Amino acid sequence: MSEQKNGNIESIINEALIGDAKKNALDFADFLQGNEMTYKDGQVSYKNQSVCYMHIDGSEQMPGPWTIWTEGNYIGENKDVPMDEHMKGIALANVNICASCGGSCSPGTRKVIFGKEFDNMCNAVMAFNNPNADTLECVKKLLKIRKHVIDAL
Numbered sequence: 001m002s003e004q005k006n007g008n009i010e011s012i013i014n015e016a017l018i019g020d021a022k023k024n025a026l027d028f029a030d031f032l033q034g035n036e037m038t039y040k041d042g043q044v045s046y047k048n049q050s051v052c053y054m055h056i057d058g059s060e061q062m063p064g065p066w067t068i069w070t071e072g073n074y075i076g077e078n079k080d081v082p083m084d085e086h087m088k089g090i091a092l093a094n095v096n097i098c099a100s101c102g103g104s105c106s107p108g109t110r111k112v113i114f115g116k117e118f119d120n121m122c123n124a125v126m127a128f129n130n131p132n133a134d135t136l137e138c139v140k141k142l143l144k145i146r147k148h149v150i151d152a153l
Contacts (some may be wrong), residue, residue, distance in 0.1 A: 016058035049145045069124035072146040075112045081144045090138040096127040
């Protein structure tokens with residue numbers, strides 16, 4: 001795939017997803033565009049820095065129908081993007097434990113997410129499979145945190 005702006009993401013979403021998954025994914029595509037994030041070959045970037053990865057295929061097999069893997073460091077609070085306990089709970093429920101896929105993180109590393117320690121974590125800190133609207137609000141906050149970190153570089 002060549003560089004895909006959100007119009008192309010919308011085409012992929014419209015072809016692969018249906019119902020609430022399609023509605024939620026289109027809302028997420030709007031969020032990316034509104035936050036100057038670009039999509040290319042599954043990677044979402046801001047200022048040429050990775051913020052997350054997405055897989056959209058509509059399949060019922062993992063990682064389908066669509067999955068978002070967040071990038072970044074979520075050790076603690078970010079004063080510019082507050083996370084209430086509900087949002088933190090969603091994030092913590094979606095931590096991405098290493099599945100020994102042979103990637104660079106195998107067999108996983110110890111990470112701290114919002115003050116809680118996890119062993120055997122994948123490089124992609126969290127994995128959100130077929131996120132609903134509430135879960136997407138959490139993902140959006142996580143990406144805003146990542147965006148603030150990138151802006152501070």
